[in-house]
Amino acid sequence: MKPWKQYTPELIVDLYELTMAESYFREGMTGESTFSLFIRDYPADRSCFVSAGLESLLQILPDFRFGAESIRYLVSLGKFSKGFIDYLRRFRFSGSIRAIPEGRVFFAQEPILEVTGPIIEAQVIETLVLNVIQLETMLASKAARVSSVASGKGLIEFGMRRTHGVDASLKAARSSYLVGFQGTSNLLAGKMYGIPVFGTMAHSYITSFPSELDAFHAFARAFPDNTVLLLDTYDCIAGTLKAVEVAIALREKGKKLLGVRLDSGDLTDLSRKVRLILDEAGLPDVKIMASGNLDEYQIETLQKGGAQIDVYAVGTRMGVSSDAPYLDISYKLVEYEGKPVLKLSTGKKTWIGKKQVFRFYGADGKMDFDRVCLLGSGKQEGEPLMELVLERGQRVRAPESLLEIRARFSEEWEKLPEIFKAVHHPGHIYPIEVCQSLKELDSKAARLKWHEEVEERLGNRMVAKR
Amino acid sequence: MKPWKQYTPELIVDLYELTMAESYFREGMTGESTFSLFIRDYPADRSCFVSAGLESLLQILPDFRFGAESIRYLVSLGKFSKGFIDYLRRFRFSGSIRAIPEGRVFFAQEPILEVTGPIIEAQVIETLVLNVIQLETMLASKAARVSSVASGKGLIEFGMRRTHGVDASLKAARSSYLVGFQGTSNLLAGKMYGIPVFGTMAHSYITSFPSELDAFHAFARAFPDNTVLLLDTYDCIAGTLKAVEVAIALREKGKKLLGVRLDSGDLTDLSRKVRLILDEAGLPDVKIMASGNLDEYQIETLQKGGAQIDVYAVGTRMGVSSDAPYLDISYKLVEYEGKPVLKLSTGKKTWIGKKQVFRFYGADGKMDFDRVCLLGSGKQEGEPLMELVLERGQRVRAPESLLEIRARFSEEWEKLPEIFKAVHHPGHIYPIEVCQSLKELDSKAARLKWHEEVEERLGNRMVAKR
Numbered sequence A, B: 001m002k003p004w005k006q007y008t009p010e011l012i013v014d015l016y017e018l019t020m021a022e023s024y025f026r027e028g029m030t031g032e033s034t035f036s037l038f039i040r041d042y043p044a045d046r047s048c049f050v051s052a053g054l055e056s057l058l059q060i061l062p063d064f065r066f067g068a069e070s071i072r073y074l075v076s077l078g079k080f081s082k083g084f085i086d087y088l089r090r091f092r093f094s095g096s097i098r099a100i101p102e103g104r105v106f107f108a109q110e111p112i113l114e115v116t117g118p119i120i121e122a123q124v125i126e127t128l129v130l131n132v133i134q135l136e137t138m139l140a141s142k143a144a145r146v147s148s149v150a151s152g153k154g155l156i157e158f159g160m161r162r163t164h165g166v167d168a169s170l171k172a173a174r175s176s177y178l179v180g181f182q183g184t185s186n187l188l189a190g191k192m193y194g195i196p197v198f199g200t201m202a203h204s205y206i207t208s209f210p211s212e213l214d215a216f217h218a219f220a221r222a223f224p225d226n227t228v229l230l231l232d233t234y235d236c237i238a239g240t241l242k243a244v245e246v247a248i249a250l251r252e253k254g255k256k257l258l259g260v261r262l263d264s265g266d267l268t269d270l271s272r273k274v275r276l277i278l279d280e281a282g283l284p285d286v287k288i289m290a291s292g293n294l295d296e297y298q299i300e301t302l303q304k305g306g307a308q309i310d311v312y313a314v315g316t317r318m319g320v321s322s323d324a325p326y327l328d329i330s331y332k333l334v335e336y337e338g339k340p341v342l343k344l345s346t347g348k349k350t351w352i353g354k355k356q357v358f359r360f361y362g363a364d365g366k367m368d369f370d371r372v373c374l375l376g377s378g379k380q381e382g383e384p385l386m387e388l389v390l391e392r393g394q395r396v397r398a399p400e401s402l403l404e405i406r407a408r409f410s411e412e413w414e415k416l417p418e419i420f421k422a423v424h425h426p427g428h429i430y431p432i433e434v435c436q437s438l439k440e441l442d443s444k445a446a447r448l449k450w451h452e453e454v455e456e457r458l459g460n461r462m463v464a465k466r
Helices: A015-026 A054-063 A068-076 A082-089 A119-124 A126-149 A165-178 A187-193 A203-207 A212-222 A236-252 A267-280 A296-304 A402-415 A436-465 B015-026 B054-063 B068-076 B082-089 B119-124 B126-149 B165-178 B187-193 B203-208 B212-222 B236-252 B267-280 B296-304 B402-415 B436-465
Strands: A032-039 A096-099 A111-118 A154-157 A228-230 A259-262 A287-290 A311-314 A329-336 A355-361 A367-374 A387-391 A432-434 B032-039 B096-099 B111-118 B154-157 B228-230 B259-262 B287-290 B311-314 B329-336 B355-361 B367-374 B387-391 B432-434
Touching: A015 A082, A015 A119, A015 B187, A015 B203, A015 B212, A032 A119, A032 A126, A054 A096, A054 A126, A054 A387, A068 A082, A068 B187, A111 A119, A111 A126, A111 A329, A111 A355, A119 A126, A119 B203, A126 A154, A126 A165, A126 A296, A126 A329, A126 A402, A126 B165, A154 A165, A154 A287, A165 A187, A165 A402, A165 B126, A165 B165, A187 B015, A187 B068, A203 A212, A203 A228, A203 B015, A203 B329, A212 A236, A212 B015, A228 A236, A236 A259, A236 A267, A259 A267, A267 A287, A267 A296, A329 B203, A367 A436, B015 B082, B015 B119, B032 B119, B032 B126, B054 B096, B054 B126, B054 B387, B068 B082, B111 B119, B111 B126, B111 B355, B119 B126, B126 B154, B126 B165, B126 B296, B126 B329, B126 B402, B154 B165, B154 B287, B165 B187, B165 B402, B203 B212, B203 B228, B212 B236, B228 B236, B236 B259, B236 B267, B259 B267, B267 B287, B267 B296, B367 B436
Parallel strands: A154 A311, A228 A259, A259 A287, A287 A311, A367 A432, B154 B311, B228 B259, B259 B287, B287 B311, B367 B432
Antiparallel strands: A032 A111, A032 A329, A096 A111, A096 A387, A355 A367, B032 B111, B032 B329, B096 B111, B096 B387, B355 B367
């Protein structure tokens, strides 16, 4: 099942993509272009990213068409020529895409993905490419931090109720599973991606019964093999004593209480008290789950404080990437008709031309540095990161399974030096080298542009004098 | 066209809604319940909210069904009894909803929406209700701040490329239009909601031509009545001189250059220089549009700094509500089988029972305070805010048009005292009174619960001693 199919993706487009396209069409600009997608800078506390979103994109692009309903809408705007509308009726994305596969670690200032194709086509898909890659990469990068800091503990994604819509909830579940979570509370994601689903009860369940103990027993009757009791509806310690009672009743039936959940209060203190009570009652196997405003910062504090928590349920703050709810991601034209293309405006550097990223490892097998080079500029020793994934508009290989991508991330994270995994102020920037060939091309293009500008300005002055 | 119809909404559900439901089903708990939706507290810099999302919800609920494919998935989980699965096959939401209409201003701690119905039904829709109302209310509340601070200027929503998925992009466009924006760049939102669409060119357009001037002329050829030239690809002032040249050429053909756009640099300084050049060149009608990391904070600074900007294009930061990317929104059981229901855990207050919110105005017609009362607890003088919108699972009136809601917001915002509109640290909390009847009910329920707890704990201790 393809979640994205539920949209008609051809209008996931900012209007200006089509006004530009109309002009390209009128001017007969059918030349081949390359656009480069990259993240300009790190949000606070970040020093790497995890690539995600490519599979979503590859599911959409081969079938990207302007359907009859969309064409009618575009005609109704009265902005486009009949010739261009006819062009849109026949529109297919016929270009190619090279990209870093999902689940790899990458860094600011290096290309994640490059689109090569006729300029209209590569321009029309801009909004879609940005939206898909930014959301999933942002979520996977956030979830990787949570996963890393909770290493060895269970992790479940719980964010569906406060993600920015359903798309985002699906991507939060998928991205977190990709980086090692055990599962999600999200049934739609469970169905669509085959991710294990978890969940037992809310406070409303407890309060709907005459007493907390009645609620606990009722739940254990329905799910004797899979009961996690929520302890903090009234008083957490009193709740624990009742959970012990239920666990004993289950034991008498040959069953086991799976766990208990804390959702508020001082989780370090409460989890230690609850663990003590459970252990004293001869229930060392009953797991303690915690939830409630958790993220990598909270979990680090809990872990360092000696909290006795076996499973973290992580929701809203991860699901909206609350401390970095967007990435400084750009999609820039870097080549047109075989000529590198330059933009000069203030404080924003874009490396021109088609590129490849090579990764170099130290003797210990850990990532050492990356090198960005012009594509095809001689043999490089490092490991190339970008792979051809779409050619003449079609996928060049079968989709990767989520489990494959998850395994790749797991290996990849092992190779990332610890200094780039710090939750607070990493303070280290992973080194990105730029090949000599790329630097030369860049300064040559800048000189050329400067000459053109001088000519244009002189021309301008003459016009202004008229 | 109903955007939400593209989902099968019945799996926009956290697993625990269904495990609780299975238990209710087993226990024969078919009683009527009421759940109350409210925002517990304000994010930083906020002192009010704008209600939105109700229409999305009302489009989904009457048709909420567990389809064959979803049933197969749920069966495959192996968690549910055959009887309960059969119940889900027949599931309809048969309850009622009272809610504050879209486009009204409301405050923390007062109910926005209350769902009354059989407890399983009201529980199953929890995740959906939370997700829909939180997203659109968050976005409308953010956009209202932008709209308020840019009062009198043009405003266009540009966020599609970095919103959290397509749902969120649609809701960002709709919410911003609801609070007074002129339109959006988002074609899908333009088509679905009938919102005017705007947009002209990107930097990539300029850089794909041999020169900036060629690009400007080419665009003016394609859109002689609707050209906004992007100035900052190479050098903003040089770009302005070229825009003047294009404007003069257009004038010679009886056309007018509509505007220019600045997307980087010191927007205050640049906009003043650009205005000066345009005015000197006899082009006082050419509008200046600005974009690039704008939000209410940036716009306030620009306005106070004397920037000469006619239209703000606001994107990512509004589209993700970057300074408050989620709301502290809850859906709490407040009544079951006619009995008010209480939760006691630390530091979180929920008013029990079915409620209504009454608004009181001052002599100047401005909002003075709100009063939260038990529903039906005698006649109140204020204006009731919550209205019946769904009864026996069906809408009780025709959908409101987006233009009606937009007009309502406009009137409503006029009535909100200025002190609650401040962009930074409003520092004033709008007064919410709680009726005596509600307070009495609450303390009575708390006493009752305390007695029950004591009994249970004594019981517990006896069990623990065994």
